[in-house]
Amino acid sequence: MYNEYFSESHDMLRESVRRFVAREIAPHLDKWEEEGIIPLELYKKAGDGGFIGLGYPEEYGGTPGDIFHQVAYTEEIMRCGAVGLPSSLGSSAIAVPPILALGTEEQKQKFVPSVLAGDKIAVLGVTEPSGGSDVANLLTRAVRKGDKYVVNGSKTFITSGSRADYVTTAVRTGGPGHGGISLLIIEKGTPGFTCSKKLEKMGWWSSDTAELSFDDCEVPVENLLGAENKGFAGIMVNFQKERLYLSVEAHAVAEMALEESIKYAKERIAFGKPLTGFQVTRHKLAEMATQVEAAKQMSYSVAARLANGLPAYKEACMAKNFATKVCDRVVYDAVQIHGGYGYCREYLVERLYRDSRLFAIGGGTYEIMNEVISKQMGL
Numbered sequence: 326m327y328n329e330y331f332s333e334s335h336d337m338l339r340e341s342v343r344r345f346v347a348r349e350i351a352p353h354l355d356k357w358e359e360e361g362i363i364p365l366e367l368y369k370k371a372g373d374g375g376f377i378g379l380g381y382p383e384e385y386g387g388t389p390g391d392i393f394h395q396v397a398y399t400e401e402i403m404r405c406g407a408v409g410l411p412s413s414l415g416s417s418a419i420a421v422p423p424i425l426a427l428g429t430e431e432q433k434q435k436f437v438p439s440v441l442a443g444d445k446i447a448v449l450g451v452t453e454p455s456g457g458s459d460v461a462n463l464l465t466r467a468v469r470k471g472d473k474y475v476v477n478g479s480k481t482f483i484t485s486g487s488r489a490d491y492v493t494t495a496v497r498t499g500g501p502g503h504g505g506i507s508l509l510i511i512e513k514g515t516p517g518f519t520c521s522k523k524l525e526k527m528g529w530w531s532s533d534t535a536e537l538s539f540d541d542c543e544v545p546v547e548n549l550l551g552a553e554n555k556g557f558a559g560i561m562v563n564f565q566k567e568r569l570y571l572s573v574e575a576h577a578v579a580e581m582a583l584e585e586s587i588k589y590a591k592e593r594i595a596f597g598k599p600l601t602g603f604q605v606t607r608h609k610l611a612e613m614a615t616q617v618e619a620a621k622q623m624s625y626s627v628a629a630r631l632a633n634g635l636p637a638y639k640e641a642c643m644a645k646n647f648a649t650k651v652c653d654r655v656v657y658d659a660v661q662i663h664g665g666y667g668y669c670r671e672y673l674v675e676r677l678y679r680d681s682r683l684f685a686i687g688g689g690t691y692e693i694m695n696e697v698i699s700k701q702m703g704l
Contacts, residue, residue, distance in 0.1 A: 330625050335397045338390070342401035345374055350405045358530045358676075361523075363413055365446075365488070371414055372443020376402070381421065386438040392566075392632045396624070399570055403577035406673050408680035409532030411574070416485035419567055420447035420493045423508055423559035427551030436491055436510060450480040450494040450511070450537060451560060460495070460560060461503040465539065467496035469546065469553075474498070474509060476542040479521065482687075486535030487520045489513060494539075499554040508556035510548040517542030528679035567688045568641040569627050575648035575684045576620040582652075582659035582677050583613045589663055606662065613655045620648040639701035642694040649685045656681045 349370050357363050371377050380395050381387025402411045417440045424436055424447075439445040453463050465478025476496055483489070492511045499505030511518055521538040550559055587610060590600035600606045623644045630637040659674040660667035667674050685691040 330393055330629065331397060335393055338394055339397050339401050341374065342376065342398055343404070345371070345376070346402065346405045350410065354405060354407055354410065354531070357410065358407055361525075361530055362487075362533045363410055363531055367414065368446060369443040372441060377414070377417060377443055378441035381437070381441055382425070385425075385433060386441040392628050395566075395570070396573055396628050399573045400577045403574055404581065406581065407529075407531050407676060408574060408578065408683070409529030412529060413485045413532045415570075416449070416489075417441070417447045418570070419449040419563045420491065422562050422566075423449075423493050423550060423556075424510070426562045427508065427556070427559045432510070432548075432550065440491070445490040446485050446488055447491040447493065448483050448485045448489040449563070450483055450486075450492040452480060452482045454479055454481045454536070461506070461557070462501070463495055463497060463506065465494070465496050467498050467507065467509060467544070469498070472546050473543045474546060474549070476509065476511065476517070476539040476544055479536060479538045481536040482524070483535050483537055485533050486537055487523050487533050489537075492518075492537065493550070493559075495556060495560060503557040505554055506556045506560070507553050508550040508559045509544050510550065511539070511542065511544050512548070515542055515544060526683075528676070528682060564689070565627075565631060565637050565641045568645040568694070569624065569631070569637070571684055571688045572620070572624045572627065572641070572644040572648040575645070575652040575681070576617060576624055578677050578681050578684075579613075579617045579620060579648070579652040579655040582656045582674055583610070583617050585672075585674050585677075586610060586613065586659045586662045589666075600662065609658055609662065613658055616651045617655060620644075620651040623647055639698050642689070642697045642701075645684075645688065646691055646694045646698075649691060652681045652684055 349367065375388035376398060378387040379398055380390045383389060421437055421440060424433060440447040451460055453465060455464055456462060465476065467474040467476045490513045494509050494511045496507055496509055497505050498507040517540045519538050520535050522536040524534045524536060526534060550556065590606050590610065593600045627637045627640045627644045630640060656674065656678045660678050663672060663674055666672050669675060
């Protein structure tokens with residue numbers, strides 16, 4: 326894929342990811358979807374391949390690469406055909422950056438290398454049952470007692486949550502609002518820390534998604550990231566890239582749905598000719614293709630801004646919302662083109678239809694994105 330964004334090194338990575346998907350994922354995906362979880366060994370294999378550490382510093386076990394290597398990886402791993410699997414495999418992408426941004430060298434060396442190697446699973450614990458997008462008003466509280474913080478509260482919708490070794494956890498150590506939030510790394514096996522529920526979802530079946538509980542959970546003060554009450558900045562470091570990658574995932578799903586629709590429309594015979602013999606089908610596919618291409622280019626433009634060190638708060642939200650809308654429309658049309666078969670689980674578009682629904686919710690809802698955009702516009 327040679328253009329202004331991707332080079333030969335990006336294409337080499339794509340080919341490596343394709344081989345990984347074909348060898349390690351494709352033969353087992355349907356089974357893992359039914360089981361609602363991926364094997365721990367897959368994290369290790371992805372770590373050995375350098376995929377989990379892509380773009381992270383080499384001194385912590387990272388793999389050299391720019392933001393377009395990460396975009397290329399995201400597009401290709403999504404081609405496994407199930408959004409939940411890449412999401413679980415990539416849970417560290419939002420758990421590790423706050424550690425690198427706020428952590429001491431000792432904390433980085435303790436927690437990061439084993440995660441990037443695929444030996445440990447790190448997750449981010451921010452969302453709570455009482456409110457999702459309202460991060461600044463989270464309720465989980467941590468009270469310092471000597472050399473420990475005593476944590477009480479709960480987190481929900483935590484990807485890879487039931488098997489997490491480390492949880493980069495947002496807690497309230499101070500007063501109301503974002504100024505009272507700190508980040509603690511809570512480790513598996515800490516007394517009072519439990520996975521209280523594994524969640525059953527409409528889509529993303531192979532993504533282990535859980536609710537976590539903290540009941541007088543004693544966390545060493547040495548696991549505090551940065552200064553007390555300064556943790557919101559650590560959460561903020563994720564926002565631009567997380568929304569970019571969700572945008573990339575959305576346009577990747579839409580592109581797969583488009584490809585499946587083209588293939589089906591060429592093969593399906595109705596009234597004596599293939600579906601592509603009807604103008605209404607050709608025009609629908611043309612519109613789908615136009616929207617997919619527009620979403621891709623918008624995602625790429627945000628990645629280019631970040632690659633050049635430019636802020637993209639507004640643009641990342643715009644790209645996420647636009648790609649989300651495109652994906653919603655394209656997967657809907659894909660099922661429609663497939664007719665009754667599009668409603669059957671043996672066809673990929675059925676899964677893509679279910680999996681796509683979360684894009685407008687996760688990483689900040691469609692409505693919250695519009696609020697961020699309007700504020701960036703000075704409204």
